[in-house]
Amino acid sequence: MKNDEKTEPGTPTIDAKYKIEILAKGPYIVHGKPTLEQKRIINNEDGEPWDYIKDKSFEMQEVTSLCRCGESKNKPYCDGAHTHANWNPELTAPMTPLLEDEDAQVYSGPDYDMFDNPDYCVHVGICMAKNAAWRAVRHTDDPERKAVLEHEVERCPSGRLKLFSKEEKKFIEPDLKPSLAIIEDTKKKCSGPLWVMGGIPIVRPDGETYVRRNRVTLCRCGQSHNKPYCDGSHVAEQWKDNL
């Protein structure tokens, strides 16, 4: 099976006008005019990361170039800075489906199997609130802890965490329309990845398409070691887009 025929379970079927092409040494070329918003992480009553709030919207065209090297002076758009920026544009992430990767693990509880591939963590931290999703998955016989688990996993922007319902025998995914967001983390004082929602296909320079997924986070700072995906390096780098 060619990779462009692969779709992760729970990913919606969408209009073919949507697509993100990655240029070998340049930006993300976004087709189809999905919306683009800045989403800022907000805390719960205990000061833990808990949800997102929309801060800004950005104009999109039928075809829009978004910065991938982290150095544009016109972020979130590309201004050609990738030609002289100090970055490695190489795409090193495996084409293997995220859940089939050797680093993926499964945590089982009464209602759900929680799949986890830590290579795709973007350090938003919502999954760590209220004693963490990894504990909650074992205690879903308590409705409050079940609700915490579902809340945390569906807000994992990269899809590192994913729930499989044992009763329904299917993956449970949030209902996401094809859209984009850029994540702002005021607590960690940094800006984060490009959040690609709703199954927009992502195409490599060689024409191969990554496994289509409902929740994906693409590196925007230029420093990830798992490109095109974010690996959380923007936190250590304290990268800011200053939008």
Ligand code: FES
């Ligand atoms: S934006 Fe997260 S590693 Fe680049």
